[in-house]
Amino acid sequence: MRTNDAQMLVLSALADGPLHGYAVNTAIERMTGSRLGRGSLSGALARLRDKQLIEYLPGEGRRRPVRLTAEGRTVLGRELDALVDVAGQLFETVVPDRTAYQERLNATDQARVYQQVLLDALDARPGQHLLDWGCGTGAALPALARAATARGRVLGVDHDPQMVRRAAERAAGLPRTGVLRADVHRLPLADADIDRIRTDRLLQHLADPAAALAEARRVLRPGGRLVAAEPDWDTLAVDHPDPATARAYTRHLADRIVRNPLIGRQLPRLAAESGLTVRSVVPVTPLFRDVREADRVLGLQRNTERAVTAGYLTREQARDWLDHLACGPFLASVTVFVVTAERVGG
CATH class of the missing domain: 3.40.50.150 (Vaccinia Virus protein VP39)
Known part of the structure; x- marks a missing residue:
């Protein structure tokens, strides 16, 4: 997962449950230290909805909650598994002995x-x-x-x-x-x-x-x-x-x-x-x-x-x-x- 990808950031922010738009950006800020621009956030939400990876719950305006669909959770899980797999292949976890x-x-x-x-x-x-x-x-x-x-x-x-x-x-x-x-x-x-x-x-x-x-x-x-x-x-x-x-x-x-x-x-x-x-x-x-x-x-x-x-x-x-x-x-x-x-x- 590339965490600078706006769509993947939104999916990650929603992993723990439904959030409205402002709260999504707050969660992203906690993860990365910065917020998405208004256009980047709204564009990512629109594209994810078109792909049926997120869905809106009943509510009004910008406070309307959004959550992951079953397909959205599958995609997020697949990306996380891929990252773990790549990191596992690339990075050593066991300290080599000094001679080696x-x-x-x-x-x-x-x-x-x-x-x-x-x-x-x-x-x-x-x-x-x-x-x-x-x-x-x-x-x-x-x-x-x-x-x-x-x-x-x-x-x-x-x-x-x-x-x-x-x-x-x-x-x-x-x-x-x-x-x-x-x-x-x-x-x-x-x-x-x-x-x-x-x-x-x-x-x-x-x-x-x-x-x-x-x-x-x-x-x-x-x-x-x-x-x-x-x-x-x-x-x-x-x-x-x-x-x-x-x-x-x-x-x-x-x-x-x-x-x-x-x-x-x-x-x-x-x-x-x-x-x-x-x-x-x-x-x-x-x-x-x-x-x-x-x-x-x-x-x-x-x-x-x-x-x-x-x-x-x-x-x-x-x-x-x-x-x-x-x-x-x-x-x-x-x-x-x-x-x-x-x-x-x-």
């Missing part, structure tokens, strides 16, 4: 774009010691091993045992490449031991990003380089006819779902405060045009339900939001900042 989520995200075109920018900025050379800080499932380890060659060394570090197991499987057979389970805030590495540090979407999850960056500086050699990619979730933009609903969805994600939602814009400042010298900041804005692909990254239905529970969206707004995302042309974007910083001096 990381694997699917790394496989998207959107991730590949900014990850290539990250790899280029890292400028890893043969013989260098490279650290994949918060390596996750180890998707970047093969590329790092190729850059370092057998003359260098690659180490992946993550605190999650499931991630470490998957990364170790990827590292098997790669020259001088290992994976270690450790707290990324306290790396089991000597001072000035690493030439290059790569990190992707790690800091947004950490309890203390500033302390972690200070630790990264400790293990970098003078002249060593950190390249970090972090999203700024406050920049998430999803097209919807009601901008207020889209903003509420983004605000809930930034307020309640991500631990450090603004880390993308904060990263250059935090890196500088840790003693690193920031060399460049490159914003990369992945674009989603396929709602299924976006849902696999953003969890659209799951996070919409959470937004309703938290009071950011009403139930009616949530239905309208998911309806449009499922049926309308889709567009969403979020900015990822790729920050290059170096340790200068001792």
Whole structure:
């Protein structure tokens, strides 16, 4: 059901019983936040009556009640069932485990774009010691091993045992490449031991990003380089006819779902405060045009339900939001900042 269709809005408003014209528009306003224009309402009522989907009850003038016919209820039920079916096909309801989520995200075109920018900025050379800080499932380890060659060394570090197991499987057979389970805030590495540090979407999850960056500086050699990619979730933009609903969805994600939602814009400042010298900041804005692909990254239905529970969206707004995302042309974007910083001096 497209809730911006005047006829379907009228049918939905009448689902709970007869209403006169003014009350129909009041019910529509409760559902959508706005009323139909007088011409739109009267036109929708006339067309629905011609289709025998509604009928008028005895009464006078504009106060004459109108109700759904049996056929009208059938049509409304069919449309609602279709929406549920479409949403069920499009949107995931079960939260994927962290490993599966990381694997699917790394496989998207959107991730590949900014990850290539990250790899280029890292400028890893043969013989260098490279650290994949918060390596996750180890998707970047093969590329790092190729850059370092057998003359260098690659180490992946993550605190999650499931991630470490998957990364170790990827590292098997790669020259001088290992994976270690450790707290990324306290790396089991000597001072000035690493030439290059790569990190992707790690800091947004950490309890203390500033302390972690200070630790990264400790293990970098003078002249060593950190390249970090972090999203700024406050920049998430999803097209919807009601901008207020889209903003509420983004605000809930930034307020309640991500631990450090603004880390993308904060990263250059935090890196500088840790003693690193920031060399460049490159914003990369992945674009989603396929709602299924976006849902696999953003969890659209799951996070919409959470937004309703938290009071950011009403139930009616949530239905309208998911309806449009499922049926309308889709567009969403979020900015990822790729920050290059170096340790200068001792």
